Amino acid sequence: MKFLIKNVKLTDHRGSKISDLLIEDEIIKKIGKDLSAYEDSMVIDGTGKVLMPSFVDLHVHFRDPGYTYKEDIESGSRAALKGGYTICYAMANTKPVCDNMEIYNYIREKSKDLDLIDLYQNIAVTKNLSGKELTDFESFGDDVKFISDDGRGILSNHVMNQACLEAKKHNIGIMVHGEDPEISPYDYRLAEDIITLRDSYLSKITGAKIHFSHVSTRGSVEIIRDYKAQGANITCETTPHHIYLAGEDFRVNPPIREKADNEALIQGLKDGTIDCISTDHAPHSKEDKEKGAPGMVGLETAFATSYTALVDSGNLSLEKLSQVMAYNPAKILGLDHGEIKEGARADLVLVDCEEEYIVSQADIVSKSKNSPFIGRKLKGKVLMTFRKGRLMYGGKN
Incomplete structure (x- = not known):
């Protein structure tokens, strides 16, 4: 499946920029200002969100x-x-x-x-x-x-x-x-x-x-x-x-x-x-x-x-x-990972840096719930996780 993430803030250790990003065949296929030609993909509106490695x-x-x-x-x-x-x-x-x-x-x-x-x-x-x-x-x-x-x-x-x-x-x-x-x-x-x-x-x-x-x-x-x-x-x-x-x-x-x-x-x-x-x-x-x-x-x-x-x-x-x-x-670990660039494996995370939420035990998917953060308010939420170009968490997966 192809994913087109539009108007998202791309951030890695080198810097940040607003762009579109196309995921296809397990890799970051294309990065550009307007990739509307690829809207036959699953389109994700990244406005106000951050896409990181x-x-x-x-x-x-x-x-x-x-x-x-x-x-x-x-x-x-x-x-x-x-x-x-x-x-x-x-x-x-x-x-x-x-x-x-x-x-x-x-x-x-x-x-x-x-x-x-x-x-x-x-x-x-x-x-x-x-x-x-x-x-x-x-x-x-x-x-x-x-x-x-x-x-x-x-x-x-x-x-x-x-x-x-x-x-x-x-x-x-x-x-x-x-x-x-x-x-x-x-x-x-x-x-x-x-x-x-x-x-x-x-x-x-x-x-x-x-x-x-x-x-x-x-x-x-x-x-x-x-x-x-x-x-x-x-x-x-x-x-x-x-x-x-x-x-x-x-x-x-x-x-x-x-x-x-x-x-x-x-x-x-x-x-x-x-x-x-x-x-x-x-x-x-x-x-x-x-x-x-x-x-x-x-x-x-x-x-x-x-x-x-x-x-x-x-x-x-x-x-x-x-x-x-x-x-x-x-x-x-000696791995080539951590930069958003064309040709890199599409291991990415989409986050909302403005969203605040209270950590709930019911939301923890680990078998164990031993966390001192349960009941605390935190800022910054993971919305989607991609691995090898597949949506592994978030959306409708």
């Missing part, structure tokens, strides 16, 4: 295999599409742990069969997330881009150093969960900062590619800024909830910090210290959440949360938001 999330938990009562690949993918995402990277803390190619291939093939989003998958750094014995790097397929012990992290300096050396040898990145669990019970801030410092240094001396997940403290931002200036091969993300929330007790890991941390994270996004925004989408059942499970669902509210906290507040431009939600994370 679809978002890329480097940090999601889809709970498959093993915890599919919380989420599965299909429900997680549909939540992603509702949030404007067409590319996601899933963590390895499944059951059994994704620490081998058999489980990795199961997840990848299931996602390909569904054909809803492009789902990439982490393999654990250590067997069964033990933090002790490295997984078999030699067995990894060519499409394995990152490994991670997210959820626990690696306490041993020796094991992390060996992991960096192996990752460098095999040209694989490591996503770091920055936490020393021995320190967390009495100083959660130091627990993050000390691992950020250690792994920044290890990246510098080994050359390993390190990506810091869910950075949340001003101290970690300062460390990463310093080591980037020294040439360390590091990138990092923060989350919408760590930008938006301050001083609240909704349980996530790392925890919600203070206003000064919000300000440091925003400054880090402004100056490029923080490369991207990822959700750390972590679904839990009501019962598990009541028992203290850390985490929240975030895919469906990520754009509105980020837009409200960053763009509507005057902290970032919409173009910069596109950069940190689409272009930069795609670049970290």
Whole structure:
């Protein structure tokens, strides 16, 4: 099917302009001021709306295999599409742990069969997330881009150093969960900062590619800024909830910090210290959440949360938001995505930046509803998501 989106504001990291855009045969076929000759397509009036490259999330938990009562690949993918995402990277803390190619291939093939989003998958750094014995790097397929012990992290300096050396040898990145669990019970801030410092240094001396997940403290931002200036091969993300929330007790890991941390994270996004925004989408059942499970669902509210906290507040431009939600994370994955140009794959999201709405539990399509944003008013709504030229969310699909 062909789609003609008329009179829409096209925005990516390079700038914005009002134009028409034609989608045909999975790609952006044509961009121009007046494409009325193509009105045999399905015409969408984009007046007052913004069309952006679809978002890329480097940090999601889809709970498959093993915890599919919380989420599965299909429900997680549909939540992603509702949030404007067409590319996601899933963590390895499944059951059994994704620490081998058999489980990795199961997840990848299931996602390909569904054909809803492009789902990439982490393999654990250590067997069964033990933090002790490295997984078999030699067995990894060519499409394995990152490994991670997210959820626990690696306490041993020796094991992390060996992991960096192996990752460098095999040209694989490591996503770091920055936490020393021995320190967390009495100083959660130091627990993050000390691992950020250690792994920044290890990246510098080994050359390993390190990506810091869910950075949340001003101290970690300062460390990463310093080591980037020294040439360390590091990138990092923060989350919408760590930008938006301050001083609240909704349980996530790392925890919600203070206003000064919000300000440091925003400054880090402004100056490029923080490369991207990822959700750390972590679904839990009501019962598990009541028992203290850390985490929240975030895919469906990520754009509105980020837009409200960053763009509507005057902290970032919409173009910069596109950069940190689409272009930069795609670049970290080595993907050609994040720019609206003729010939590019038509992975796009249509948003209304002026629409305000109250987040409702009934509107969440994830299996889990653990969100601190339920009942809050946000600004900026995803209207449609296109992937490979197909309308995957919104309209009459």
